[in-house]
Amino acid sequence: AQRVTQPEKLLSVFKGAPVELKCNYSYSGSPELFWYVQYSRQRLQLLLRHISRESIKGFTADLNKGETSFHLKKPFAQEEDSAMYYCALEEDDKIIFGKGTRLHILP
Amino acid sequence: GAGVSQSPRYKVAKRGQDVALRCDPISGHVSLFWYQQALGQGPEFLTYFQNEAQLDKSGLPSDRFFAERPEGSVSTLKIQRTQQEDSAVYLCASSQGLGSYNEQFFGPGTRLTVL
Numbered sequence: 027a028q029r030v031t032q033p034e035k036l037l038s039v040f041k042g043a044p045v046e047l048k049c050n051y052s053y054s055g056s057p058e059l060f061w062y063v064q065y066s067r068q069r070l071q072l073l074l075r076h077i078s079r080e081s082i083k084g085f086t087a088d089l090n091k092g093e094t095s096f097h098l099k100k101p102f103a104q105e106e107d108s109a110m111y112y113c114a115l116e117e118d119d120k121i122i123f124g125k126g127t128r129l130h131i132l133p
Numbered sequence: 134g135a136g137v138s139q140s141p142r143y144k145v146a147k148r149g150q151d152v153a154l155r156c157d158p159i160s161g162h163v164s165l166f167w168y169q170q171a172l173g174q175g176p177e178f179l180t181y182f183q184n185e186a187q188l189d190k191s192g193l194p195s196d197r198f199f200a201e202r203p204e205g206s207v208s209t210l211k212i213q214r215t216q217q218e219d220s221a222v223y224l225c226a227s228s229q230g231l232g233s234y235n236e237q238f239f240g241p242g243t244r245l246t247v248l
Contacts, residue, residue: 030175058233069136070176070224070239077233112175119231120189121166123175 029053030113030124038130039103047098047127049087049113058116059096061087062123065109073098073111083107105131135159137240139225145246146215154210154243158227165208166237167200168224176224182208183231215247 031050039045051057059076074082076089076096087098096113108131113124138157146152158165163184168176169192179198180190184205193200197215202208212219222244226237 069241072236075233114175116233118189119164119181120178120192121168121176121237122178123168125173125175 029117029122030115032111032113032124032127034127035125036128036130038132040132041105042102045098045100045103045107045129047111047113047129049096049098049124051094051096051113051115053094053115053117057089059087059089060114060116060121061085061096061098062112062114063109064112070112103131105133107131137225137227137238139223139240139243141243142241143244143246145248147248148215148217150215151211151213152215152245154212154223154245156208156210156225156227156240158206158208158225159238162227162229162238163205164228164231164235164237165202166226166228167208167210168226169194170222170224170242172221179210179223212245215245217247220245220247 061073063073064070074080085100087096089096110126110128112126114121140155166181167179170176178192180200182202185202197213199211222242224242225240228235228237
């Protein structure tokens with residue numbers, strides 16, 4: 027069963043415009059959620075995690091248990107934000123990834 | 134310091150051949166994970182180790198897949214009698230321990246193509 031859903035395969039946003047990458051999950055209990063990013067020709071890396079409540083590179087993500095969502099947001103897109111983004115949750119020490127959304131920032 | 138390394142970076146195998154993929158974790162990391170990433174998909178969990186103990190292998194797709202970490206450091210993922218559906222990028226990750234507070238650091242992956 028799909029545990030993490032990212033409905034958009036590709037999202038194109040103009041530089042300076044707001045960005046929202048959608049993520050919905052199905053999980054019983056309190057999930058531990060993450061966003062991972064993979065820039066071109068680089069390895070997969072952690073962007074942020076729910077438990078830390080941090081903002082990394084201007085990105086934030088809020089857990090909405092009612093909507094079972096963990097959308098990634100940034101108020102003003104930058105060209106260097108172009109990358110592949112994966113939403114993920116932890117279950118029994120394993121990371122379960124969504125299929126990913128490719129974010130393309132237009133100049 | 135050095136990150137997670139994987140070798141080979143690319144592997145082409147004929148259907149039916151056996152392959153072995155190596156992962157060198159970050160020094161001192163006790164947890165090691167293997168993932169399979171098919172084209173256009175997110176990584177999918179295969180198995181993980183805590184030191185030399187394989188704690189979960191529920192993600193291995195068939196008994197043709199076997200992973201080991203005999204000395205609790207380097208790990209090898211072996212695929213016997215490869216099939217075309219095994220074509221994917223195989224990612225290795227390591228962490229200081231288990232749980233959400235321990236970040237998994239990923240290697241560059243091995244791209245396996247089965248002809």
